[in-house]
Amino acid sequence: MADLVVNVWRGEGFETFRVPFLESQTVLDVVTWIQRHLDPTLSYRFACRVGMCGSCAMTVNGVPRWTCRTHVSKVAKDGRLEIRPLRNMPVIKDLAVDMAGFFDKWQEAGGRFVPTRPGVLEFARVDPENPERRQASAGIECIGCGVCYSACDVVAANPDYLGPAALNRAWTLVNDARDGDRIGHLAAVADDAGCHACHSQGSCARHCPNHLNPTGAIAGLKREVFRALLKGDL
Amino acid sequence: MRAAAHRNHPAWWAFLAHRLSGLALALFLPAHFLVLATAVEEASFDAFVAWTDRPLVKLAEAVLVGLLALHMAGGLRLLALEFLPWSDTQKTRIALAFGAGFAAVLLTLLMARP
Amino acid sequence: MAGLGDCPAQNPLPPRERVAPKAPGEGARKDPGTPLTLPRSAWAPPSPGAGEGKTRRLELRLFLAQRLSAMVLAPLVLLHLGVILYAVRGGLSAAEILGRTKGSVLWGGLYGLFVLATAAHGSIGLRAILREWTRRPHLADTAALLFAATALVLGFRAVLVLT
Ligand code: HEM
Ligand code: SF4
Ligand code: SF4
Ligand code: FES
Numbered sequence: 287m288a289d290l291v292v293n294v295w296r297g298e299g300f301e302t303f304r305v306p307f308l309e310s311q312t313v314l315d316v317v318t319w320i321q322r323h324l325d326p327t328l329s330y331r332f333a334c335r336v337g338m339c340g341s342c343a344m345t346v347n348g349v350p351r352w353t354c355r356t357h358v359s360k361v362a363k364d365g366r367l368e369i370r371p372l373r374n375m376p377v378i379k380d381l382a383v384d385m386a387g388f389f390d391k392w393q394e395a396g397g398r399f400v401p402t403r404p405g406v407l408e409f410a411r412v413d414p415e416n417p418e419r420r421q422a423s424a425g426i427e428c429i430g431c432g433v434c435y436s437a438c439d440v441v442a443a444n445p446d447y448l449g450p451a452a453l454n455r456a457w458t459l460v461n462d463a464r465d466g467d468r469i470g471h472l473a474a475v476a477d478d479a480g481c482h483a484c485h486s487q488g489s490c491a492r493h494c495p496n497h498l499n500p501t502g503a504i505a506g507l508k509r510e511v512f513r514a515l516l517k518g519d520l
Numbered sequence: 521m522r523a524a525a526h527r528n529h530p531a532w533w534a535f536l537a538h539r540l541s542g543l544a545l546a547l548f549l550p551a552h553f554l555v556l557a558t559a560v561e562e563a564s565f566d567a568f569v570a571w572t573d574r575p576l577v578k579l580a581e582a583v584l585v586g587l588l589a590l591h592m593a594g595g596l597r598l599l600a601l602e603f604l605p606w607s608d609t610q611k612t613r614i615a616l617a618f619g620a621g622f623a624a625v626l627l628t629l630l631m632a633r634p
Numbered sequence: 635m636a637g638l639g640d641c642p643a644q645n646p647l648p649p650r651e652r653v654a655p656k657a658p659g660e661g662a663r664k665d666p667g668t669p670l671t672l673p674r675s676a677w678a679p680p681s682p683g684a685g686e687g688k689t690r691r692l693e694l695r696l697f698l699a700q701r702l703s704a705m706v707l708a709p710l711v712l713l714h715l716g717v718i719l720y721a722v723r724g725g726l727s728a729a730e731i732l733g734r735t736k737g738s739v740l741w742g743g744l745y746g747l748f749v750l751a752t753a754a755h756g757s758i759g760l761r762a763i764l765r766e767w768t769r770r771p772h773l774a775d776t777a778a779l780l781f782a783a784t785a786l787v788l789g790f791r792a793v794l795v796l797t
Pocket of ligand 4 (some may be wrong): 333337340342352353354
């Protein structure tokens with residue numbers, strides 16, 4: 287098998303590397319091989335290598351992906367890879383982006399569990415099969431990788447937009463029977479640059495490596511905000 | 521367009537079609553109001569209709585009706601998505617919306633035959 | 635590989651003392667009796683977006699106006715498409731159209747509603763497109779207002795001429 291031709295973003299343009307092709311090789315393996323064997327100054331980020339920590343996402347041949355779980359054989363086109371940092375986040379160096387703004391928006395979206403009033407002793411009885419809990423359970427599988435955020439054109443056009451991951455997080459809390467501030471969560475996402483900026487383009491759901499559906503979560507938020515308005519709660 | 525590879529999926533194309541059809545309708549609408557009122561007012565409406573009686577204009581009109589149908593179908597799909605519980609048949613709905621647009625074009629062309 | 639000796643797993647911290655949770659005042663173990671009815675504002679800081687939102691939320695209002703106008707437009711457009719298909723059968727004529735619409739409160743009302751709904755719906759849509767594709771919010775607002783004004787003036791003129 288011929289070597290892979292790998293174009294890697296280095297800040298001022300692409301640098302081309304030749305990397306031996308191996309069976310079952312992941313894109314993260316390729317980047318690591320370059321750093322270990324060709325250029326130790328290449329910067330990128332990873333931790334778990336098994337799709338749990340959400341730190342390794344990059345843009346591979348134009349599509350945002352978790353590189354540790356993406357096989358080269360699936361994405362290389364004619365033995366070529368183009369690896370860029372994630373879109374919609376400031377680049378620190380090479381393939382490492384600054385995710386601080388991305389996570390700040392989780393706070394802005396009210397993505398924090400609010401306990402019920404201190405001193406309340408009853409346990410919340412949560413049926414794992416009820417519809418709300420199923421929505422929440424689906425959404426909490428997010429690993430915070432930023433792939434959806436990078437895929438979203440609305441984030442690209444409106445840097446204030448909270449984005450799919452933060453809104454997906456808010457949706458899990460709106461559906462969490464134990465959370466003490468459902469209306470507060472809805473108020474946070476109903477703000478300008480909140481869930482109503484989304485045009486249901488679905489790129490987030492399309493590319494989420496965990497097959498979450500932020501598009502559906504955001505539609506749910508729009509619906510619940512509307513309901514709360516009708517009831518006069520918001 | 522490698523840079524836009526993340527956009528190549530049905531929901532994104534449906535978004536673009538909905539946006540461009542909406543834009544076209546919004547630009548056409550004032551012209552439509554203007555022409556209609558002016559032509560009727562000056563009793564030149566029938567002359568105007570005669571002007572529109574050419575294949576190219578006919579086709580353009582049919583396309584416009586198609587855009588209206590497409591935008592409406594796509595808009596109803598969005599309203600369902602936003603106000604009704606999520607359904608996993610989004611792709612089918614997108615296909616239906618495109619189908620409605622093309623059906624409207626064909627229907628207009630057929631009916632408008634002199 | 636260097637540095638494994640620094641791994642915290644091999645140098646565990648001394649076991650921490652377990653601290654019993656303390657609630658304000660009398661302690662967490664006692665049920666104060668009043669269930670979850672106390673307003674959240676009475677005991678917790680406001681969540682982001684709460685409070686100030688009531689006066690702003692422009693995007694939410696525009697979203698609702700656009701969806702509402704879309705719901706109004708859908709049946710009207712369906713009717714209009716039906717009329718188009720019906721009217722173009724034998725060729726269009728001013729007399730035929732005016733015969734249908736002249737003096738008709740129903741057609742006048744329907745088309746008046748149509749003009750109102752499209753002016754709102756189209757201008758909000760244009761604003762969204764311009765905001766995202768030009769990133770000039772003031773331009774988008776101005777263009778949207780201009781569009782709404784033009785559509786209203788021309789639209790109502792057409793309705794007046796026809797009815
Ligand atoms: C037939 C009934 C119609 C329905 C059900 C409908 C529905 C919708 C909906 C739900 C949206 C929101 C899309 C989004 O923000 O993601 C929208 C956008 C839009 N509509 Fe309509 N619409 C209709 C008719 C019209 C007409 C007659 C016009 C022409 C003035 C128009 C122009 C627009 C424009 C310019 C947008 C913005 C597109 C965008 O933001 O991507 N629509 N429509
Ligand atoms: S569905 Fe909404 S959040 Fe997701 S990519 Fe599209 S516009 Fe962005
Ligand atoms: S929703 Fe999916 S794509 Fe987005 S951050 Fe979470 S895991 Fe990543
Ligand atoms: S390295 Fe942890 S998700 Fe890829």
